[in-house]
Amino acid sequence: MAELVVEHLKIRLGGIEILKDVSLELNRGEITALLGPSGSGKTTLLRSVAGLEQPYDGRILVGGKPVFDGAKSLNVPTEARGLGFVFQSYALWPNRTVEANVAYALKLRGVAASEQATRVAKTLDSLGLGKLGHRYPHELSGGQQQRVAIARSLVYQPTVVLLDEPLSNLDAKLREEARAFLKELIMRENLAALMVTHDQAEALAVANKILLLNGGYVEQAGTPEEMYGAPKTLFTAEFMGSNNRLNGTIKTVSGQRAALDVAGTAFDGMARCGDKPGGAEGSGVIRLEAVHLVEGAGANRMQFELVTSMFLGSHWEHVFRGHGLNVRAHHRGALQPGQHWLEFPAEQLWIF
Amino acid sequence: MPIGIMRRLVLAIMGLMILAPIGIMVYQSFLDAPFFDANAKFSLWAYRFVLAEPDFWKALTTTALLAVGMTAIAVPLGALLAFLITRTDMPGRSWVEPLLLVPIFLSPLVLAFGYVVSMGPVGFITVWWKSAFGSEFWNIYSFSALILIAGLTHAPHVYLYASSALRALPGDLEEAARMTGATPRRVASDVSIPMIRPALAFSGVLIFFLGFEVFGLPLILGDPQGLLVLSTYLYKLTNKLGVPSYQLMAVVVMVILLIALPLVLLQRILLRTAQRYVSVRGKAVRTNLVRLGQWRWPAFGLIAIWFIGTVLIPMMGLILRSFVSSWGLGINLFDVLTLDNYVELFDDTEVVHAIINTVLIATVGGALSVGCYVLIALAQHRWRSGWTRISDYLVMLPRAMPGVVAGLAIFWIFLFVTPLTPLRTTLFAVWIAYTLVWLAYGLRLVQSSLLQVAPELEEAARVVGAKEGRAMRDITLPLIKNGMVAAWMLIVLIFVREYSTAVYLLGPGTEVIGSLVVSRWGGGAVDLVTALSCVNVVLITVGLLVAIRSGVKLHG
Numbered sequence A: 001m002a003e004l005v006v007e008h009l010k011i012r013l014g015g016i017e018i019l020k021d022v023s024l025e026l027n028r029g030e031i032t033a034l035l036g037p038s039g040s041g042k043t044t045l046l047r048s049v050a051g052l053e054q055p056y057d058g059r060i061l062v063g064g065k066p067v068f069d070g071a072k073s074l075n076v077p078t079e080a081r082g083l084g085f086v087f088q089s090y091a092l093w094p095n096r097t098v099e100a101n102v103a104y105a106l107k108l109r110g111v112a113a114s115e116q117a118t119r120v121a122k123t124l125d126s127l128g129l130g131k132l133g134h135r136y137p138h139e140l141s142g143g144q145q146q147r148v149a150i151a152r153s154l155v156y157q158p159t160v161v162l163l164d165e166p167l168s169n170l171d172a173k174l175r176e177e178a179r180a181f182l183k184e185l186i187m188r189e190n191l192a193a194l195m196v197t198h199d200q201a202e203a204l205a206v207a208n209k210i211l212l213l214n215g216g217y218v219e220q221a222g223t224p225e226e227m228y229g230a231p232k233t234l235f236t237a238e239f240m241g242s243n244n245r246l247n248g249t250i251k252t253v254s255g256q257r258a259a260l261d262v263a264g265t266a267f268d269g270m271a272r273c274g275d276k277p278g279g280a281e282g283s284g285v286i287r288l289e290a291v292h293l294v295e296g297a298g299a300n301r302m303q304f305e306l307v308t309s310m311f312l313g314s315h316w317e318h319v320f321r322g323h324g325l326n327v328r329a330h331h332r333g334a335l336q337p338g339q340h341w342l343e344f345p346a347e348q349l350w351i352f
Numbered sequence B: 001m002p003i004g005i006m007r008r009l010v011l012a013i014m015g016l017m018i019l020a021p022i023g024i025m026v027y028q029s030f031l032d033a034p035f036f037d038a039n040a041k042f043s044l045w046a047y048r049f050v051l052a053e054p055d056f057w058k059a060l061t062t063t064a065l066l067a068v069g070m071t072a073i074a075v076p077l078g079a080l081l082a083f084l085i086t087r088t089d090m091p092g093r094s095w096v097e098p099l100l101l102v103p104i105f106l107s108p109l110v111l112a113f114g115y116v117v118s119m120g121p122v123g124f125i126t127v128w129w130k131s132a133f134g135s136e137f138w139n140i141y142s143f144s145a146l147i148l149i150a151g152l153t154h155a156p157h158v159y160l161y162a163s164s165a166l167r168a169l170p171g172d173l174e175e176a177a178r179m180t181g182a183t184p185r186r187v188a189s190d191v192s193i194p195m196i197r198p199a200l201a202f203s204g205v206l207i208f209f210l211g212f213e214v215f216g217l218p219l220i221l222g223d224p225q226g227l228l229v230l231s232t233y234l235y236k237l238t239n240k241l242g243v244p245s246y247q248l249m250a251v252v253v254m255v256i257l258l259i260a261l262p263l264v265l266l267q268r269i270l271l272r273t274a275q276r277y278v279s280v281r282g283k284a285v286r287t288n289l290v291r292l293g294q295w296r297w298p299a300f301g302l303i304a305i306w307f308i309g310t311v312l313i314p315m316m317g318l319i320l321r322s323f324v325s326s327w328g329l330g331i332n333l334f335d336v337l338t339l340d341n342y343v344e345l346f347d348d349t350e351v352v353h354a355i356i357n358t359v360l361i362a363t364v365g366g367a368l369s370v371g372c373y374v375l376i377a378l379a380q381h382r383w384r385s386g387w388t389r390i391s392d393y394l395v396m397l398p399r400a401m402p403g404v405v406a407g408l409a410i411f412w413i414f415l416f417v418t419p420l421t422p423l424r425t426t427l428f429a430v431w432i433a434y435t436l437v438w439l440a441y442g443l444r445l446v447q448s449s450l451l452q453v454a455p456e457l458e459e460a461a462r463v464v465g466a467k468e469g470r471a472m473r474d475i476t477l478p479l480i481k482n483g484m485v486a487a488w489m490l491i492v493l494i495f496v497r498e499y500s501t502a503v504y505l506l507g508p509g510t511e512v513i514g515s516l517v518v519s520r521w522g523g524g525a526v527d528l529v530t531a532l533s534c535v536n537v538v539l540i541t542v543g544l545l546v547a548i549r550s551g552v553k554l555h556g
């Protein structure tokens, strides 16, 4: 059975329905990224799992044991749930040394002083904080503080850790190092981790599974490849990457495929529009890197005028205009001003 | 004990401590005799009696006039002082500011003594003026003098709120107005003043409310001419009918409460509005000072005159008087200089007790009071429940009780609840009264340091396995330690100064400096009163210096 199970969770805060029906499962050795726009309830979900907010309906099970059950009015208090929680602000106790911060959980559990010391030292060592035990939080860098916060949540060996945007307070360079470190640590300790982020690139990089929240529901859940490569909804498609959007009218839908009319040109694409009738408004969505520069006319091709170009280091991003559309495309090289043909491959063009 | 029960217990005790004194007042006001009289019956007699009493109506009008008058003086003056200090290039702004706050920490009673010995009919200044220019043009015992002195001494309260509002005004807001072509005067009237209007409105209501509370100034300055305000009228009522007329006093108290409570509520609403303005704007940024040009020194002169009139004249008079054996027309100062007044202080056992008791109640008692405030604040802390909301409103009740009233109510409680009666003649009674009177203030000090504790710090403790109560003890309390010490220092200062709360409790064993000087002044012991007042001022100064050295913010 999954280490953490959330079933049909519903929560209201200040009279507003924040989570309307959210379910998820989390296994050990797995990182699930909780993704969603700001205010979509990611933190609220995490806090509900930890028992810091009280849902009004649904169930939460940790290690197979229910800790919250709306139907049975069961609500195990936070301290008895035995979860690890890393706060977005780290929430290190400023008046305690690093050691004392980490040791507190053991002290609460009545662990003997000598064993406390060894376990704290071991945890700090494993996080590369060996020499910093006597410092106070304000004497540490942002990255070190983050590690102390992690150490504090792992020292009592919880199986489930909840991380609320653990990387958002680090600067860009440090963030990339920290996410590799975090992923390795969670795998090594065989933890079940639920990690909130609002950054899709971070979610793709770190997670085994992504859960996209929107409007109080799970918009889509799946592996990073599925979420990026096979979005089921327009929202997911738009959220998971940088896209072009071609607005037009749906001509036909047949099985996997659909045809979209954009400014008089017909485009073939992957049907994602359910049973929309022909003639309905539709949108074609395609990732920037899926748009190709080609020579001359053909199927799924259109001619555009180059407006501007931006050099991004490993490649260029070109911006085109034409037929009432703005289109961006990634390309290895620079381009001459003027008209260019672009192809929108049918396998990578989703029609919603 | 489960935390929920602890919270309820603490708040219930607090509720009892607040409601009992008020309850006994309400109860007594509906009796036709003191509550200890076996023949006392329920009746409206006392209300009818008091409301038919011309003296009562006179006291009520006098109080209202005093409140209006002192508000009209203190608000514009305080706002002007705040503007000069925070927004202009007036000389000496930095060292003038702490001096402005002095009257807040001095006892108004002591200032009143000072005015009498300086500017009274035979005060130092009056005598010197007479010998130089002939008869003086002022009368310290007149109603207009009372209003003027009350207004001048309360201006610092307005200054506090106005200056913090002005400081929070971002300079770029004013600069933006300048850029669009507004003159400095237009900037002040169109941008700056409207932004601090909520703070001014709040301090206006505060001063008006304090006008109904003042006791020391009218007692010393108004009484000799028979000028009574509600609080002194209440004090004089003690023996109106020859027997203790508790029922009449209770009715006067009810009138005071009925006026004060709405004002307290109004202050609460206005303070919220004022704070919303401040919090929206956040951190203050560098501001361009208004250049006063040729008005720099006149502005400084204005503040100097205010300071001389409000602090120097009464304090100098008080100090001088404490070092002379007698004073009057035709006496040479150097013939009468003496230390005897101070020596005699220590021969008077009552005085010695009063000094010891004052220090005790301020330091030890103050610490215990802060302990109570912390318990109450923690009981409410992060607890969304009806208990928290109700207790929040309950706290406003003692705020509406002037010190004299609270002292009287506590005195009655100790008489009424017979098992408590032996404690009435101990410092415990005085401590309870002080703690109750300053409950709202002390609680706000503690709550503001609790507000600084980020909720995640406590939640982090919960997550790693601490129960709610344990998290409070291990995480919250250590984090507000500095705030508690600061609150203690401020409470010490206040308890040293306090006088009105203790007057009804004065007796052997419960003497404090404040209540003793009131009673000795009534007996005409000017030598002793001025010396003892100076001792009080020295104690306050020491406390103030310690607080400033420890970096305590003097205004919460």
Ligand SMILES: Nc1ncnc2c1ncn2[C@@H]1O[C@H](COP(=O)(O)OP(=O)(O)O)[C@@H](O)[C@H]1O
Pocket: A013, A014, A015, A016, A018, A036, A037, A038, A039, A040, A041, A042, A043, A044, A045
């Ligand atoms: N205590 C609260 N009372 C009322 N609304 C709240 C409370 N806490 C959060 N919210 C609201 O719930 C929504 C979700 O918040 P949150 O879970 O913090 O979002 P996220 O972490 O996804 O950005 C937001 O609109 C927020 O304003």
Ligand SMILES: [Mg+2]
Pocket: A042, A043, A044
């Ligand atoms: Mg969040």
